[in-house]
Amino acid sequence: MPHVLVIEDDADVRRGLMRSLAVADIAATSASTGMAGLQAALESAPDLIVLDLGLPDIQGNEVLRMVRAVSEVPIIVATSCDEERQIVTMLDAGADDYLVKPFGGEQFVARIRATLRRGRLDTRKPKPALSIGGLVIEQSARTATLDGKDLRLAPREFDMLYYLAERHGEVVTKRELLTEVWQVPFSGTDKTVDVHLSWLRRKLGESAQFPRYLHTVRGVGLRLSAPTS
Numbered sequence: 001m002p003h004v005l006v007i008e009d010d011a012d013v014r015r016g017l018m019r020s021l022a023v024a025d026i027a028a029t030s031a032s033t034g035m036a037g038l039q040a041a042l043e044s045a046p047d048l049i050v051l052d053l054g055l056p057d058i059q060g061n062e063v064l065r066m067v068r069a070v071s072e073v074p075i076i077v078a079t080s081c082d083e084e085r086q087i088v089t090m091l092d093a094g095a096d097d098y099l100v101k102p103f104g105g106e107q108f109v110a111r112i113r114a115t116l117r118r119g120r121l122d123t124r125k126p127k128p129a130l131s132i133g134g135l136v137i138e139q140s141a142r143t144a145t146l147d148g149k150d151l152r153l154a155p156r157e158f159d160m161l162y163y164l165a166e167r168h169g170e171v172v173t174k175r176e177l178l179t180e181v182w183q184v185p186f187s188g189t190d191k192t193v194d195v196h197l198s199w200l201r202r203k204l205g206e207s208a209q210f211p212r213y214l215h216t217v218r219g220v221g222l223r224l225s226a227p228t229s
Contacts, residue, residue, distance in 0.1 A: 001025065001026065002027065002048065003027045003045075003046045003047050004021055004028040004047065004050060004115055005029055005030070005031065005034075005037065005041055005044065005048070005050070006018060006028055006029070006030040006031070007031045007034065007036075007037030007049065007050065007051050007052060007055070007060075007063065008030065008032070008050070008052040009032050009033065009052060009054070010057050010136070013052075013101070014032065014104070017050065017078075017108065018030055018156070020065055020105035020106075020108050021112075023105070023109075024109040024113075026039045026109070026112065026160065029030065029044060030174075031155055032061065032169075033055055033056055033058070034056075034059070034060070034063045034159070035057055035058060036123075036203075037049075037055075037056075037140070038065055038067065041067055041071070041073070042061065042070070044105055045073075046073060046215070047073070047074070047120075048074045048076065048115060048116055049067065049073055049074070049075045049160070050076050051064060051075055051076070051077050051095075051180050052077075052079055053077060053079040053081060053086075053090075054080075060077065060079065061090065064093055064094060065093060065094075066093060068093065069102040073095055073133050074097075074115045074116065074118075075094065076096060076097045076111060076112065076115060076134045077090045077095045077097070077098045077099070078099040078101065078103075078108075079098075079100070079101060080100065080101040080102075080194050082100045082194075087197060088154070091154035091155065091156065091157070095154075096115050096118075096155050096156070097111055097114075097156065099111060100127070100226070102225060103129075104137070114125060114182055117183055118183070127140075127166075128173035130162070130165045131189075132165055132224065132225070132226045133226030134147040134217065134227075135153040135155075135165070135204075135213060137158075137161060137162050137165050142158055144158060144161060145189050146161075146204060146205070151203050151204070153169060153200075153203065155197055156181070156196055157196055157200050157203070159181050160177060160181050160193075160196055160200060161224075163177065163180060163181050164177075164214070164224035165224055168224045168225055168226070169223065169224075169225050170223065170225075171222065172194045172221050172222050173220065173221035174194075174222070176221070177193050177221075177222070178192060178193055197214065197222070213226070213227065
Protein backbone atom coordinates (compact mmCIF):
# COMPACT_ATOMS: atom_id res chain seq x y z
CA MET A 1 0.00 0.00 0.00
CA PRO A 2 1.44 3.42 -0.94
CA HIS A 3 2.04 6.01 1.78
CA VAL A 4 1.06 9.63 1.09
CA LEU A 5 2.18 12.64 3.13
CA VAL A 6 -0.24 15.59 3.13
CA ILE A 7 1.30 18.97 4.06
CA GLU A 8 -1.66 21.33 4.53
CA ASP A 9 -2.26 23.99 7.20
CA ASP A 10 -6.04 24.35 6.84
CA ALA A 11 -7.53 21.82 9.28
CA ASP A 12 -10.81 21.39 7.36
CA VAL A 13 -9.05 20.88 4.04
CA ARG A 14 -6.53 18.53 5.64
CA ARG A 15 -9.30 16.40 7.16
CA GLY A 16 -11.10 16.27 3.82
CA LEU A 17 -7.97 15.12 1.96
CA MET A 18 -7.18 12.52 4.60
CA ARG A 19 -10.76 11.24 4.45
CA SER A 20 -10.59 10.88 0.65
CA LEU A 21 -7.36 8.91 0.95
CA ALA A 22 -8.80 6.66 3.67
CA VAL A 23 -11.86 5.87 1.53
CA ALA A 24 -9.49 4.96 -1.33
CA ASP A 25 -7.49 2.65 0.99
CA ILE A 26 -4.36 4.79 0.67
CA ALA A 27 -2.28 5.09 3.83
CA ALA A 28 -1.56 8.70 4.74
CA THR A 29 -0.05 10.96 7.38
CA SER A 30 -0.33 14.73 7.58
CA ALA A 31 1.53 17.82 8.73
CA SER A 32 0.20 21.34 9.29
CA THR A 33 3.46 23.28 8.84
CA GLY A 34 6.36 23.27 6.43
CA MET A 35 8.92 22.26 9.06
CA ALA A 36 6.76 19.39 10.31
CA GLY A 37 6.23 18.31 6.71
CA LEU A 38 9.96 18.33 6.00
CA GLN A 39 10.65 16.26 9.09
CA ALA A 40 7.93 13.76 8.15
CA ALA A 41 9.23 13.56 4.59
CA LEU A 42 12.71 12.67 5.83
CA GLU A 43 11.64 10.28 8.58
CA SER A 44 8.76 8.39 6.94
CA ALA A 45 10.02 8.32 3.31
CA PRO A 46 6.53 8.64 1.75
CA ASP A 47 5.73 7.40 -1.74
CA LEU A 48 4.13 10.76 -2.63
CA ILE A 49 3.74 14.22 -1.08
CA VAL A 50 0.73 16.51 -1.42
CA LEU A 51 1.96 20.06 -0.77
CA ASP A 52 0.05 23.25 -0.08
CA LEU A 53 1.90 26.48 -0.88
CA GLY A 54 0.41 28.82 1.73
CA LEU A 55 1.97 27.34 4.85
CA PRO A 56 2.27 29.38 8.09
CA ASP A 57 6.01 29.02 8.68
CA ILE A 58 7.76 28.24 5.37
CA GLN A 59 6.36 28.91 1.93
CA GLY A 60 5.48 25.76 0.01
CA ASN A 61 7.91 26.58 -2.80
CA GLU A 62 10.75 26.49 -0.25
CA VAL A 63 9.53 23.14 1.06
CA LEU A 64 9.50 21.85 -2.51
CA ARG A 65 13.04 23.09 -3.11
CA MET A 66 14.36 21.51 0.09
CA VAL A 67 12.66 18.17 -0.55
CA ARG A 68 13.96 18.12 -4.13
CA ALA A 69 17.50 18.67 -2.84
CA VAL A 70 17.45 15.26 -1.17
CA SER A 71 14.68 13.22 -2.80
CA GLU A 72 12.91 12.44 -6.07
CA VAL A 73 9.65 11.53 -4.31
CA PRO A 74 6.64 12.56 -6.46
CA ILE A 75 5.11 15.86 -5.31
CA ILE A 76 1.64 17.17 -6.15
CA VAL A 77 1.14 20.86 -5.38
CA ALA A 78 -2.43 21.49 -4.19
CA THR A 79 -3.24 25.17 -3.72
CA SER A 80 -5.82 27.83 -4.48
CA CYS A 81 -3.49 29.85 -6.73
CA ASP A 82 -4.37 29.35 -10.40
CA GLU A 83 -1.95 31.86 -11.91
CA GLU A 84 -0.13 30.37 -14.89
CA ARG A 85 3.24 31.83 -13.86
CA GLN A 86 2.97 30.17 -10.44
CA ILE A 87 2.02 26.83 -11.99
CA VAL A 88 4.93 26.98 -14.42
CA THR A 89 7.34 27.93 -11.61
CA MET A 90 6.28 24.98 -9.45
CA LEU A 91 6.45 22.47 -12.31
CA ASP A 92 9.87 23.78 -13.34
CA ALA A 93 11.01 23.53 -9.70
CA GLY A 94 10.23 19.81 -9.65
CA ALA A 95 6.54 19.35 -8.88
CA ASP A 96 5.01 16.40 -10.72
CA ASP A 97 1.47 17.78 -10.87
CA TYR A 98 -0.53 20.84 -9.82
CA LEU A 99 -4.09 20.85 -8.48
CA VAL A 100 -6.07 24.06 -8.05
CA LYS A 101 -8.47 24.22 -5.09
CA PRO A 102 -11.29 23.53 -4.78
CA PHE A 103 -11.25 20.06 -6.30
CA GLY A 104 -13.25 16.89 -5.72
CA GLY A 105 -12.07 13.91 -3.73
CA GLU A 106 -12.31 11.58 -6.73
CA GLN A 107 -10.10 13.81 -8.87
CA PHE A 108 -7.64 14.15 -5.98
CA VAL A 109 -7.30 10.38 -5.58
CA ALA A 110 -7.14 9.85 -9.36
CA ARG A 111 -4.24 12.30 -9.66
CA ILE A 112 -2.37 10.55 -6.85
CA ARG A 113 -2.84 7.12 -8.39
CA ALA A 114 -1.80 8.40 -11.83
CA THR A 115 1.35 10.02 -10.43
CA LEU A 116 2.26 6.83 -8.56
CA ARG A 117 1.71 4.76 -11.72
CA ARG A 118 3.99 7.05 -13.71
CA GLY A 119 6.66 6.63 -11.05
CA ARG A 120 6.51 2.85 -11.41
CA LEU A 121 6.63 3.09 -15.20
CA ASP A 122 9.76 5.26 -15.01
CA THR A 123 11.64 2.35 -13.42
CA ARG A 124 11.02 0.02 -16.35
CA LYS A 125 13.37 -0.62 -19.27
CA PRO A 126 14.23 2.74 -20.88
CA LYS A 127 12.85 3.44 -24.32
CA PRO A 128 15.17 4.46 -27.17
CA ALA A 129 15.96 8.09 -27.92
CA LEU A 130 13.73 9.73 -30.50
CA SER A 131 15.01 12.12 -33.17
CA ILE A 132 12.56 14.21 -35.20
CA GLY A 133 14.04 17.07 -37.19
CA GLY A 134 16.18 19.03 -34.74
CA LEU A 135 14.32 17.56 -31.78
CA VAL A 136 16.04 14.79 -29.76
CA ILE A 137 14.27 13.19 -26.79
CA GLU A 138 16.05 10.85 -24.36
CA GLN A 139 13.55 8.88 -22.32
CA SER A 140 16.14 7.30 -20.02
CA ALA A 141 17.59 10.67 -19.00
CA ARG A 142 14.23 12.46 -19.39
CA THR A 143 15.86 15.22 -21.42
CA ALA A 144 14.94 16.91 -24.67
CA THR A 145 17.01 19.16 -26.90
CA LEU A 146 16.09 21.30 -29.88
CA ASP A 147 18.92 22.04 -32.30
CA GLY A 148 21.34 21.05 -29.54
CA LYS A 149 19.82 23.32 -26.86
CA ASP A 150 18.27 21.92 -23.67
CA LEU A 151 14.51 22.51 -23.52
CA ARG A 152 14.26 22.30 -19.70
CA LEU A 153 10.85 20.63 -19.68
CA ALA A 154 8.67 20.10 -16.63
CA PRO A 155 7.81 16.42 -15.97
CA ARG A 156 4.39 16.41 -17.63
CA GLU A 157 5.63 18.53 -20.55
CA PHE A 158 8.27 15.88 -21.18
CA ASP A 159 5.74 13.03 -20.93
CA MET A 160 3.40 14.77 -23.35
CA LEU A 161 6.17 15.50 -25.85
CA TYR A 162 7.53 11.95 -25.71
CA TYR A 163 4.06 10.47 -26.17
CA LEU A 164 3.46 12.62 -29.25
CA ALA A 165 6.97 11.95 -30.58
CA GLU A 166 6.46 8.18 -30.34
CA ARG A 167 3.47 8.68 -32.64
CA HIS A 168 4.98 11.37 -34.87
CA GLY A 169 2.99 11.91 -38.02
CA GLU A 170 -0.18 10.56 -36.35
CA VAL A 171 -3.06 12.62 -34.97
CA VAL A 172 -3.50 12.14 -31.22
CA THR A 173 -6.71 13.31 -29.53
CA LYS A 174 -6.75 15.39 -26.35
CA ARG A 175 -8.83 12.63 -24.76
CA GLU A 176 -6.02 10.16 -25.46
CA LEU A 177 -3.37 12.51 -24.08
CA LEU A 178 -5.30 13.09 -20.86
CA THR A 179 -6.07 9.41 -20.27
CA GLU A 180 -2.68 8.03 -21.37
CA VAL A 181 -0.21 10.73 -20.26
CA TRP A 182 -2.01 12.04 -17.16
CA GLN A 183 -3.91 8.78 -16.66
CA VAL A 184 -7.06 10.52 -15.46
CA PRO A 185 -10.59 10.40 -16.91
CA PHE A 186 -11.31 12.80 -19.77
CA SER A 187 -13.49 15.81 -19.11
CA GLY A 188 -14.58 18.15 -21.87
CA THR A 189 -13.92 21.10 -19.56
CA ASP A 190 -10.43 20.00 -18.44
CA LYS A 191 -7.83 22.47 -19.74
CA THR A 192 -4.80 20.44 -18.58
CA VAL A 193 -3.78 19.43 -22.10
CA ASP A 194 -4.35 22.93 -23.52
CA VAL A 195 -2.26 24.60 -20.81
CA HIS A 196 0.64 22.17 -21.16
CA LEU A 197 0.46 22.43 -24.95
CA SER A 198 0.78 26.21 -24.67
CA TRP A 199 3.86 25.90 -22.43
CA LEU A 200 5.39 23.24 -24.67
CA ARG A 201 4.93 25.34 -27.81
CA ARG A 202 6.56 28.29 -26.08
CA LYS A 203 9.63 26.21 -25.24
CA LEU A 204 9.79 24.89 -28.80
CA GLY A 205 9.79 28.48 -30.07
CA GLU A 206 6.46 28.24 -31.88
CA SER A 207 2.79 29.10 -31.48
CA ALA A 208 -0.59 27.76 -32.53
CA GLN A 209 -0.65 30.35 -35.32
CA PHE A 210 2.88 29.53 -36.50
CA PRO A 211 3.55 25.88 -35.65
CA ARG A 212 6.78 24.05 -36.46
CA TYR A 213 6.50 20.70 -34.66
CA LEU A 214 3.10 20.71 -32.93
CA HIS A 215 0.20 21.00 -35.34
CA THR A 216 -3.45 21.30 -34.31
CA VAL A 217 -5.89 19.30 -36.43
CA ARG A 218 -9.08 21.21 -35.78
CA GLY A 219 -11.79 19.14 -34.17
CA VAL A 220 -9.55 16.06 -33.93
CA GLY A 221 -6.35 16.58 -31.96
CA LEU A 222 -2.59 17.14 -32.30
CA ARG A 223 0.14 15.89 -34.60
CA LEU A 224 3.87 16.14 -34.03
CA SER A 225 5.95 16.19 -37.19
CA ALA A 226 9.30 17.56 -38.33
CA PRO A 227 9.34 21.00 -39.97
CA THR A 228 9.24 20.89 -43.74
CA SER A 229 11.64 23.81 -44.08
